[in-house]
Amino acid sequence: MARAPASNVHSGGRTEVRIVIAGDRGTGKSSLIVTAAADNFPVNVPPVLPPTRLPEDFYPDRVPTTIIDTSSRTEDSAKVAEELKRADAVVLTYACDQPNTLDRLSTFWLPKLRQLEVRVPVIVVGCKLDLRDENQQVSLEQVMSPIMQQFREIETCIECSAFKHIQIPEVFYYAQKAVLHPTGPLFDQETQTLKPRCVRALKRIFILCDHDKDGALSDAELNDFQVKCFNAPLQPSEIVGVKRVVQEKLPEGVNDRGLTLTGFLFLHALFIEKGRLETTWTVLRKFGYDNDIKLSDELIPTLGKRAPDQSVELTNEALEFLRGIFELYDGDGDGALRPRDLEELFSTAPESPWNEAPYKDSAERNAMGGLSIDDFLSLWSLMTLLNPVYTIENLIYIGYSGDPASAVRVTRKRRLDRKKQQLDRNVLQCFVFGPKKAGKSSLLDAFLARPFSVTYTPTTEERYAVNVVDQPEGTKKTLILREIPEDGVKKLLSSKESLAACDIALFVHDSSDESSWKKATDLLVEVASHGEDTGYEVPCLIVAAKDDLDSFPLAIQDSTRVSQDMGIEPPIPISTKLGDFNNVFRRITSAAEHPHLSIPETEAGRSRKHYHKLINRSLMFVSVGAAVTIVGLAAYRVYLARKNSSS
Template sequence: MARAQTGTVNPGGRTGVRIVVAGDRGTGKSSLIVTAAAENFPVNVPPLLPPTRLPEDFYPDRVPITIIDTSSRPEDNGRVAEELRRADAVVLTYACDQPQTLDRLSTFWLPTLRQLEVRVPVIVVGCKLDLRDENQQVSLEQVMSPIMQQFREIETCIECSALRHIQIPEVFYYAQKAVLHPTGPLFDQESQTLKPRCVRSLKRIFILCDHDRDGALSDAELNDFQVKCFNAPLQPSEIVGVKRVVQEKLPEGVNDRGLTLTGFLFLHALFIEKGRLETTWTVLRKFGYNNDIKLADELIPSPLRRTPDQSVELTNEAIEFLRGIFDLFDNDGDGALRPRELEELFSTAPESPFSEAPYKDAAERNAFGGLSLDGFLSQWALMTLLDPAFSMENLIYIGYSGDISSTVRVTRKRRLDRKKQQSDRNVYQCFVFGPKKAGKSALLDSFLGRPFSDTYNPTTEERYAVNVVDQPGGIKKTIVLKEIPEDGVKKLLSNKESLAACDVAVFVHDSSDESSWKRATELLVEVASHGEDTGFEVPCLIVAAKDDLDSFPLAIQHSTRVSQDMGVEAPVSISTKLGDFNNVFRKIISAAEHPHLSIPETEAGRSRKQYHRLINRSLMFVSVGAAVTIVGLAAYRVYAARKNTSS
């Protein structure tokens, strides 16, 4: 870790760096560019230079640089703004002999960059150093410190002289370096600490390099790390030197087994503080991280090829791996991952995937916020269903080292399941429809073991609840309940393929409210019609919620008529308040496992089927008639031929 060698790989996979030079008139922009490119101070400089290219071997990283000069004429402000928006880095110039040009950086140029939403590194360059008044010698740090405090986008400040050839190559080296090895993702300048995502990625790298899992990098492991990242071994004296530096500043950074994680992180913070960001970036990139400190796209399998009515599930291999991870991080052995244990489990991922919607609060937790094994696996099942690539990415982050494509499988098409009259899926997605105040949210809450609440909190966005349901014979199936707010049904059904991902549709109504029943049946017809029109028909169940209340008059007659007319089961009565669920979740699984049953038929759908049957029957009669005609014609020809022969 003592010798970072850049130039061996193209940092970040870049093919070039575009640097735009801007500043007030007369601050030395064009002279700076020409002197850097030609290595000679120009006698006559045109008002505006064409794009200037520095060859790839100009700097050690071997990435070519294109330098863009900008006009100082007010009428060209629009063009300058466009160039700034296209920049990878911006060099802002002021003249050391003109203090007003320095003031203009904070009053005009830097605010302009923010207004244009130019979020790239900024290098502030004081040109014409040779012309500065010797009686006004002030350190660059004193001059720039207040500005850098106000404008954190400033990466570096430097003074130079084109005439005297003082620090001219360094200007564009720092600009290129700020693009290829940016500070922002790694280090918080204000707190002078490594950023959380940087810490988490370095922790993962440390664990991957700690082959014997003893919590420290031995001399041999340190050397292997050095060879992997920098293609060169560390000499024994260098290893001793590295550990000595750490131990002097941070005693807990080294123990008798080697360099600890604390020491490893301290070293990288030290490199960054000393301006050696390329060292940390080289390490991150060797382990597959991009500039966002996430695994590069090429390390994650491309999107799985599947039709809209196919889903993605974890394989048994992935589930066994996750069981092992669960046991490893269940430190207190209570059969649940508490929040701190879950955070530790995902401490090598950029963030915990379960901390944000739609995964947050989607699984059952105990009184201490802990996830059971079933809850943990349910969360992964949901993530794999909704975003398989994200699921595989997180499996890599938490230590899966095998062939990542072996962790997921694409299920059979739902249409084929209907033909075979059986589904072999382990995870079923159920869309929950119903009018407002019908009891949809209460159904989802009860599925997650949450206590009943009389408080009404309307659901405004789609919400998920996922859990494992025990089936007879010890078989476990996972259900994903997706609550569709009443106001969101129209938007959902505007997509032709919206029902392709649905295994079962449940329609919840308040059994004590006739208007709730009517609206639920309207939704049932809408969904069934959409399925008939698109070919993505789904099994449907009606759930009569709030069974603890008196049913509205004629409820039985209405429900019997709808069930018979549409060919679906009678409503399943439940009371979340009393905890009486009438095996509704097992019934959902049963409907999903037999996808050819419980498919409602609308009046329009029946008419369409009758029409097709009529057409098919007509075609059959036409076909039979044509066949009879052909046979008769053939017989006549045989008869005529025989007659001619006999005569």
């Protein structure tokens, strides 16, 4: 693999690099800039130079560079701070003939950058090399090693002399290179290894280039890769040379079929160690990666605007692809993907998307931590509902080769579902409300087939549980339970569209506790009122949890009255402790599939509806009265006309 040719296609899409130069007074900042730009050492130089622009053909990447000089005066420190915050890279100067200015880097300048939260590459430059005392010759590595250990943001150290034109262009070349081809995302300086995200991206690129899928890049595949990335073929002797270098250092890097993944990764680590970061960055950018080593935004299709009550689901095409992926990674054929299988499956993505909330622990797993095909697809459905663009992105990472936009579909509006009295979605979302200690978390755990726990752990953040529910007619629906902590209801309902994404709401109470019942009823009225006010009414069900305990007095009477008054089903009694769920998950799904039913009606809503009926009736009477008047007037006119003609 050759060094990348000069082209700003491989510069991360940047159109300019802004380098800010700072340091103590008299360290040679301004002389350094003038000598670089004019190729002449200045006799008289102003204290602070205006912004200096190096033309695009100054360096191989052909990206214009602007150098910002800064004042060393204390009274200008605020302005210097603002310039540093706007920098793409910072050049810190010290004077080789003034050791105290070198000390100031670690005692003042580098801590100042951290204090200002300036997180860009830093180039440390020793100016006035020609003035250094010849009796104090110490290698740059000896001097800078302790500082670089303490301040990892230092990308490069270099010494120069503006007066004698020693290494002046190199200063800003290294600064520009640190911006366009940064080390940080690719390489861990401490361990001297490629960073995990870089390895994952290169592994995906390797797989894409391994056309015959034999686990090695043949000579022809290597040549295709070279042409794609660098627009130039490899000569047969170059291919032999590349493989020889790998084989000498790493025998398993080459086999009889070609360059292995191990060898491919080794080559890139070698390029980086030798300072040829532009080679690896060229490869990454050619395959669509940005500076965070994630696919560029333009490669991920956007879904455009959708109504708040529309959701996004996987298409049959995407589901078939995922079933094939499941079979591919279920190496032992036991019908489950274990954690190591999932890690391997997502090893070409920047990270496994399900290692953190809300996906972690939101699906059923077997005793070995494995996912069945239903649970695997359920997690994809949850991710698609919550973040469809993230789903598309991860599908691309794991090898989806179809049109990314064809992987998902936008469902019909829920309001239209209610009008048509049928559902147009395979993934249903149920909001689970209820007071503390009502049994909401236990219900979600039961949905994921987890054992009942007597230990109470309060839920402070929203939590999801997703699973497949078998329907009586033999079909399947994916049901997502979203637990809303009691303290989070007010925040949820502060938005007009908060219930738009809800297919059905569940209200759980402790059937042995009257106060729990009253709080659940208040929540039901609050949610129903919100739906009536915003037009996003949702079907509702009540669950009487802890049915193994004695009910509070008047429980049946109160619950019957409330459910009848609001026009919804009576509470469904369940006991997670005894494992008696009374088909609650199927009943939730069934109620969601009939979105025009089980919609509660509050007193205010009923009054509003009655008022609208009266208004409509009044308008109808006015219309009928007006029609009668008009007909009567017409008849009278006919009568007058006849009378006049007869006389």
